[in-house]
Amino acid sequence: MDAESLLLSLELASGSGQGLSPDRRASLLTSLMLVKRDYRYNRVLFWGRILGLVADYYIAQGLSEDQLAPRKTLYSLNCMEWSLLPPATEEMAMQTSVVKGRFMGDPSHEYEHTQLQKVHEGEKVFEEEVVVQIKEETRLVSIIDQIDKAVAVIPRGALFKTPFGPIHVNRTFEGLSLSEAKKLSSYFHFREPVELKNKTLLEKADLDPSLDFLDSLEHDIPKGSWSIQMERGNALVVLRSLLWPGLTFYHAPRTKNCGYIYVGTGEKNIDLPFML
Amino acid sequence: MEDLISLKQEKENEEPEETGQPWQEMAASSQDPEPGLSEPRESEQRPETGSQPRSSPPQSPHSRASTALADLTGPGTPSPPSFPQESFSTPSLPALARQDIGSPWQSDTTTNVIPEAGTVHSGHLEQSSDKGELTPHQTCQSEGNTFQQSQQTKHHVHGPKDVSHKNSKRKEPRFDIFREEDSNSNADLDQPEPGASEVTPSMLEIAIQNAKAYLLKTSSKSGLNTYDHLSNMLSKILDEHPENAVDIIENISQDVKMAHFSKKLDTLQDECEMLPIYEIAEKQKALFLQGNLEGADQELEDEIAEISLPNVMESAFYFEQAGVGLGTDETYRIFLALKQLTDTHPIQRCRFWGKILGLEMNYIVAEVEFREGEDEEELEEEDVTEERDNGNSDADEDELPKSFYKAPQAIPKEESRTGANKYVYFVCNEPGRPWVKLPSVTPAQIVIARKIKKFFTGRLDTPIVSYPPFPGNESNYLRAQIARISAGTHVSPLGFYQFGEEEGEEEEEVEGGRDSFEENPDFEGVRVIDLVESLSNWVHHVQHILPQGRCNWFNPIQKSEEEEEEEDEEKEEEEKGEEPDYIEQEVGPPLLTPVSEDLEIQNIPPWTTRLSSHLIPQYAVAVLRSNLWPGAYAFSNGKKFENFYIGWGHKYSPDSYTPPAPPSVYQEYPSGPAITEMDDPSVEDEQAFRAAQEAAVLPAEEGEETEEEEDEEDDYD
Numbered sequence: 001m002d003a004e005s006l007l008l009s010l011e012l013a014s015g016s017g018q019g020l021s022p023d024r025r026a027s028l029l030t031s032l033m034l035v036k037r038d039y040r041y042n043r044v045l046f047w048g049r050i051l052g053l054v055a056d057y058y059i060a061q062g063l064s065e066d067q068l069a070p071r072k073t074l075y076s077l078n079c080m081e082w083s084l085l086p087p088a089t090e091e092m093a094m095q096t097s098v099v100k101g102r103f104m105g106d107p108s109h110e111y112e113h114t115q116l117q118k119v120h121e122g123e124k125v126f127e128e129e130v131v132v133q134i135k136e137e138t139r140l141v142s143i144i145d146q147i148d149k150a151v152a153v154i155p156r157g158a159l160f161k162t163p164f165g166p167i168h169v170n171r172t173f174e175g176l177s178l179s180e181a182k183k184l185s186s187y188f189h190f191r192e193p194v195e196l197k198n199k200t201l202l203e204k205a206d207l208d209p210s211l212d213f214l215d216s217l218e219h220d221i222p223k224g225s226w227s228i229q230m231e232r233g234n235a236l237v238v239l240r241s242l243l244w245p246g247l248t249f250y251h252a253p254r255t256k257n258c259g260y261i262y263v264g265t266g267e268k269n270i271d272l273p274f275m276l
Numbered sequence: 277m278e279d280l281i282s283l284k285q286e287k288e289n290e291e292p293e294e295t296g297q298p299w300q301e302m303a304a305s306s307q308d309p310e311p312g313l314s315e316p317r318e319s320e321q322r323p324e325t326g327s328q329p330r331s332s333p334p335q336s337p338h339s340r341a342s343t344a345l346a347d348l349t350g351p352g353t354p355s356p357p358s359f360p361q362e363s364f365s366t367p368s369l370p371a372l373a374r375q376d377i378g379s380p381w382q383s384d385t386t387t388n389v390i391p392e393a394g395t396v397h398s399g400h401l402e403q404s405s406d407k408g409e410l411t412p413h414q415t416c417q418s419e420g421n422t423f424q425q426s427q428q429t430k431h432h433v434h435g436p437k438d439v440s441h442k443n444s445k446r447k448e449p450r451f452d453i454f455r456e457e458d459s460n461s462n463a464d465l466d467q468p469e470p471g472a473s474e475v476t477p478s479m480l481e482i483a484i485q486n487a488k489a490y491l492l493k494t495s496s497k498s499g500l501n502t503y504d505h506l507s508n509m510l511s512k513i514l515d516e517h518p519e520n521a522v523d524i525i526e527n528i529s530q531d532v533k534m535a536h537f538s539k540k541l542d543t544l545q546d547e548c549e550m551l552p553i554y555e556i557a558e559k560q561k562a563l564f565l566q567g568n569l570e571g572a573d574q575e576l577e578d579e580i581a582e583i584s585l586p587n588v589m590e591s592a593f594y595f596e597q598a599g600v601g602l603g604t605d606e607t608y609r610i611f612l613a614l615k616q617l618t619d620t621h622p623i624q625r626c627r628f629w630g631k632i633l634g635l636e637m638n639y640i641v642a643e644v645e646f647r648e649g650e651d652e653e654e655l656e657e658e659d660v661t662e663e664r665d666n667g668n669s670d671a672d673e674d675e676l677p678k679s680f681y682k683a684p685q686a687i688p689k690e691e692s693r694t695g696a697n698k699y700v701y702f703v704c705n706e707p708g709r710p711w712v713k714l715p716s717v718t719p720a721q722i723v724i725a726r727k728i729k730k731f732f733t734g735r736l737d738t739p740i741v742s743y744p745p746f747p748g749n750e751s752n753y754l755r756a757q758i759a760r761i762s763a764g765t766h767v768s769p770l771g772f773y774q775f776g777e778e779e780g781e782e783e784e785e786v787e788g789g790r791d792s793f794e795e796n797p798d799f800e801g802v803r804v805i806d807l808v809e810s811l812s813n814w815v816h817h818v819q820h821i822l823p824q825g826r827c828n829w830f831n832p833i834q835k836s837e838e839e840e841e842e843e844d845e846e847k848e849e850e851e852k853g854e855e856p857d858y859i860e861q862e863v864g865p866p867l868l869t870p871v872s873e874d875l876e877i878q879n880i881p882p883w884t885t886r887l888s889s890h891l892i893p894q895y896a897v898a899v900l901r902s903n904l905w906p907g908a909y910a911f912s913n914g915k916k917f918e919n920f921y922i923g924w925g926h927k928y929s930p931d932s933y934t935p936p937a938p939p940s941v942y943q944e945y946p947s948g949p950a951i952t953e954m955d956d957p958s959v960e961d962e963q964a965f966r967a968a969q970e971a972a973v974l975p976a977e978e979g980e981e982t983e984e985e986e987d988e989e990d991d992y993d
Contacts, residue, residue, distance in 0.1 A: 011603055014601065014602055014603030014606065015602065015603070015606070015638075016633065016922070017600060017601065017602055017631060017633075017907070017922030017923070018599065018600060018922070019596075019599055019600070019601060019603075020599050021596060021597050021598060021599040021888060021889065022596065022597065023889045023891050023892070024599065049599075051884075051901070053880060053881065053884055053903070054884075078890070100930055100931075101878065101880060101930045102880055102903065102930075157537060160537065162499050163499050164499070170537070171533075172530055172533045172534040172536075172537065174534065208537070210537065211537055224635075227633075227634070227635045227636070227731075229636065229637065229638070231706075232556065240633065242635075242731065245924060264906075265906060265928075270932045271729055271932055271933035274728075274729055274730075274933050274935060275729050275730050275731045275926075275933075276730075276731060
């Protein structure tokens with residue numbers, strides 16, 4: 001959610017129950033302003049909160065002019081002092097895929113994972129157990145990246161693409177209409193499109209290249225991994241991800257208010273196919 | 277307009293040279309007077325015509341301009357009279373216009389319009405606002421307009437746009453005279469005097485083409501260009517003729533930009549989109565109004581209401597300190613809905629239990645205790661499992677083997693007000709919707725609920741399709757999960773509750789432990805710091821549910837002692853099934869066990885404690901968050917406490933869920949030669965067998981050939 005409309009956004013996203021306490025809210029309002037100034041970001045988003053056992057991580061992201069450019073992620077333990085996280089890489093993802101369980105809440109905590117590694121000694125090959133240390137910070141980076149790639153949502157029309165390349169915020173976006181708001185196809189993944197090229201020519205003919213340049217949520221696997229609900233009558237549409245429980249996307253139809261927030265343990269719900 | 281003209285006169289005084297030539301050119305252009313409506317002009321109109329047509333055509337563009345643009349009659353009128361009057365003042369208008377067209381246009385096009393470029397870039401809104409302000413002055417420029425138009429081949433529709441945007445370009449420096457903002461254009465005004473005098477048609481053309489080229493430049497950000505946008509805007513205005521177009525010109529500009537993105541596929545509009553909002557608003561309005569309906573019984577109801585209705589807002593306030601909660605509005609509506617519940621049902625005590633999220637709709641759960649003796653009786657559901665011993669084996673005794681499968685005896689559910697059924701739960705989808713009572717939970721449901729993991733859909737009658745098959749639909753599953761969550765996560769500070777003092781209670785403790793408690797009137801509160809630091813200061817005040825599915829142990833063998841004598845004989849005859857003779861009593865932690873005794877989940881502590889605020893610890897509350905049931909919270913400020921659940925309703929497990937494997941095939945039938953499987957004999961075996969048989973028959977045949985022949989003949993029929 002945009003740091004500028006933080007209070008309203010928190011109110012709209014409160015249906016999921018997890019929000020922020022007043023002192024965190026106040027600290028966020030202040031500190032995100034400073035972050036925006038110091039790092040010279042075009043927009044600062046409050047991404048959410050990852051619940052750890054000892055402490056919680058508060059995550060913010062800074063965007064530059066091009067909305068789809070890689071974002072800078074910052075974390076804080078007290079909503080005041082923010083530290084920049086390194087960008088996520090493939091290696092990190094591989095490393096952290098073996099780590100399971102909750103986050104500790106201490107960024108310097110190290111997870112130990114024993115691996116069998118082949119050690120060559122001369123001509124013989126031994127398999128030794130090597131204990132690999134994985135830092136919690138790495139895991140944090142990788143999980144945030146995975147969540148963004150998997151379930152960050154933006155409504156159709158909020159961004160538009162120009163022939164020159166950069167993606168801009170659409171100032172004339174006035175919100176989805178009610179009928180559009182209830183369909184999953186009006187929401188896109190807020191990340192580089194992956195499946196767009198696989199569409200048939202017939203499908204592509206119906207797309208508007210300036211607006212439909214991202215993957216829609218419709219074709220997510222498994223089907224049904226999004227729960228779409230209208231709250232307060234039809235005044236608010238809430239999408240909740242079932243794959244990463246804790247991610248809530250809210251949008252008030254016919255207004256510009258939209259955004260998503262993740263409040264959860266940072267674990268993927270692998271049991272999803274059993275649960276549907 | 278008088279001021280304008282006088283200022284122009286002043287300007288004119290500075291530039292006496294310009295009058296002739298530019299005036300001629302102006303006159304020429306004025307021959308083609310229609311600003312917005314005429315055919316494409318060619319640049320053949322050269323300033324060759326005499327001065328006479330000057331006076332009349334200038335008037336017509338004025339008048340036409342004034343008709344085309346709403347509020348221009350005022351400015352229109354003074355200028356025509358000014359024309360014949362002063363030879364040097366009247367040309368001031370076109371002259372000045374000319375001057376703008378001329379060298380400022382050529383040399384200072386960029387500087388002139390750089391301020392405008394800024395506006396173009398940041399939004400056409402500002403420019404259109406400029407335009408809006410400029411319209412009163414447009415008539416002064418109309419000659420200039422027409423002149424411009426003469427130079428350009430334009431679509432007739434574009435005419436007025438040219439008028440306006442040329443106006444705006446030209447108007448900038450003019451406005452700056454008034455505003456004294458733009459020194460650039462002021463300088464421009466001074467500068468072009470020498471240049472203007474040397475303006476030739478070709479330079480003018482070049483200037484205009486530069487201007488147009490500038491306007492056609494596409495924006496680096498959005499791919500649009502000013503020219504097209506302005507033309508679209510003005511065509512829209514002329515098509516639709518809105519009221520007070522100048523006031524909404526920014527919105528029109530924005531709409532044009534938006535229309536860029538939407539395709540006009542369908543002009544049908546849904547009329548009933550807003551209805552559900554109104555419906556729910558009506559229902560919730562009823563909630564707000566219900567308080568006014570009470571009459572004479574108010575005292576009595578108030579008294580009861582005090583006891584039964586919890587202070588939801590207060591708890592919500594404390595939970596908000598912890599960062600948990602539904603938002604003030606929502607909570608207030610739930611508060612009112614609870615009040616409605618307590619008013620319509622005879623409720624002793626009521627509590628807002630929490631919210632369970634579902635796929636299509638969510639559940640708001642209220643935990644309720646009915647008043648003594650006012651329980652609503654439920655229809656008892658018949659036991660699904662039947663004992664097949666008494667089944668339909670009578671008819672098939674001889675032919676089919678009897679199965680000695682005996683379904684395990686259904687463990688009876690606990691009575692209401694005890695154990696897992698201590699409280700009754702009501703749910704609704706949204707505050708304002710009617711409350712539905714959930715049925716009591718049976719042990720079988722709890723046992724199976726432990727083995728499955730399903731999302732709630734939001735509709736209570738949805739069937740639960742799962743393995744092991746869940747006995748019931750979503751309302752039962754919901755009730756089972758609520759029971760599990762309550763048993764696992766409802767905690768209170770140590771000392772808040774104590775066991776009631778009853779004599780003889782200890783003797784009965786063996787069976788199920790104490791199951792009743794009451795509030796401790798002498799509770800003095802626990803320090804918040806203590807609550808945070810040590811989990812032993814919290815206790816469970818809901819009975820633990822045994823693996824059997826009940827809180828109080830029920831021994832299925834014990835109860836069937838009466839039937840055992842009858843069945844003994846049968847059991848001795850048939851092979852025994854796999855039922856154990858003796859089942860160990862299941863024991864769980866007793867009531868009011870400290871939370872520190874909870875088991876860890878693979879090295880993860882079962883609870884996380886936190887102070888709600890580190891910045892102001894004096895007034896902070898202690899918050900307990902369950903790691904076993906994510907979404908379960910408890911807070912206490914030392915004296916008060918409350919439990920709350922908000923989540924999907926599932927337990928946390930670090931390992932993935934695996935459905936239980938189906939049980940192995942059951943030995944249902946007694947084994948014996950009749951039903952034991954055997955391999956079919958092979959061909960050799962059969963032939964050998966037949967040979968052996970024939971060998972045995974042959975000696976007998978030899979003795980009775982005649983009879984057998986007849987027999988064989990018969991046999992071979």
